[in-house]
Amino acid sequence: MIKNIGIVLNPTAGRGKAGRIFPQVLSMLHEVGIKTLVEITELPGHGVELAARLARKGVDAVVSAGGDGTLNEVLNGLANLNFPVPMGALGIGTGNDFLKSAGIAKDLLKQVEVIKQGNIKLLDLMRITYCDFGGKTAVRYSINDFGVGFPAKVSFRVNNMKGALKGAWSYAAAVITEIRLNKPVQLKLETPEGSFKGFYNMLFAMIGQYVGGGIKIAPMAVVDDGYMDVLFVEQLTRWETLKLLPKAFKGTHLPHPKATHIKTRELSVNDTQELVYVQGEVIGFTPAHIELLHQKVPFLWPS
Numbered sequence: 001m002i003k004n005i006g007i008v009l010n011p012t013a014g015r016g017k018a019g020r021i022f023p024q025v026l027s028m029l030h031e032v033g034i035k036t037l038v039e040i041t042e043l044p045g046h047g048v049e050l051a052a053r054l055a056r057k058g059v060d061a062v063v064s065a066g067g068d069g070t071l072n073e074v075l076n077g078l079a080n081l082n083f084p085v086p087m088g089a090l091g092i093g094t095g096n097d098f099l100k101s102a103g104i105a106k107d108l109l110k111q112v113e114v115i116k117q118g119n120i121k122l123l124d125l126m127r128i129t130y131c132d133f134g135g136k137t138a139v140r141y142s143i144n145d146f147g148v149g150f151p152a153k154v155s156f157r158v159n160n161m162k163g164a165l166k167g168a169w170s171y172a173a174a175v176i177t178e179i180r181l182n183k184p185v186q187l188k189l190e191t192p193e194g195s196f197k198g199f200y201n202m203l204f205a206m207i208g209q210y211v212g213g214g215i216k217i218a219p220m221a222v223v224d225d226g227y228m229d230v231l232f233v234e235q236l237t238r239w240e241t242l243k244l245l246p247k248a249f250k251g252t253h254l255p256h257p258k259a260t261h262i263k264t265r266e267l268s269v270n271d272t273q274e275l276v277y278v279q280g281e282v283i284g285f286t287p288a289h290i291e292l293l294h295q296k297v298p299f300l301w302p303s
Contacts (some may be wrong), residue, residue, distance in 0.1 A: 063089060067096055133284055144211075206230075207229075
């Protein structure tokens with residue numbers, strides 16, 4: 001049973017929602033007897049450092065409090081230390097896609113209960129080598145998704161969007177814009193199972209099932225089976241994309257004549273320089289190489 005946790009809070013997650021409801025979340029944790037040590041992010045990427053700092057202070061687990069971007073920063077902070085303690089998540093951000101695969105994304109009480117119970121599931125991990133915005137080779141870890149093309153462009157728009165649109169509405173607006181533009185990207189994909197080259201609307205490599213605030217893009221994905229599910233879609237028209245998206249929210253979009261699905265442990269994405277997306281954030285450019293590390297992450301998971 002978990003008694004003492006470190007929390008990395010991103011108060012700006014969910015357009016400020018995380019900061020507003022965090023006092024309530026903290027009370028819920030204290031009511032079930034969990035002691036907390038809280039660190040607050042001050043700028044993008046800060047959660048990596050804070051997660052590592054908390055792990056060194058002898059807590060039972062380090063928990064992210066925010067959205068998928070905050071979760072990814074905590075993941076990377078612990079991965080850099082080879083996971084000295086388990087990690088968990090409080091989904092109080094915009095998308096909370098990874099917790100949807102655990103079935104607890106919309107239930108804060110359940111999330112608190114999962115943390116208290118301390119049931120650990122060893123989850124798969126993607127190790128991604130890519131080109132950062134400074135032109136240098138960098139490494140990022142992901143526990144949910146990697147994307148190029150449509151998902152990266154949508155994420156870039158959402159994270160740079162100004163105005164009143166929030167949550168699902170901001171995703172919807174970005175999706176509509178990218179459908180209207182409809183610009184496939186040229187990619188060369190290499191896996192142990194085969195090589196592919198062409199113009200693709202979108203590429204996903206998935207451990208979890210969900211992206212984009214609830215799109216069930218990989219209904220077949222299993223978080224600890226030792227494989228990532230790679231999906232890429234070739235030359236969709238605007239009308240085909242519009243017909244496909246409602247099905248994707250339900251996870252009923254596959255099989256599709258223009259979609260290819262591969263289960264693999266390794267993927268290289270080469271050829272042109274394109275935006276790379278990981279867990280809600282655009283982090284840099286291709287070329288990229290993704291390696292699957294089997295059952296690497298000790299995660300607080302529903303029993």
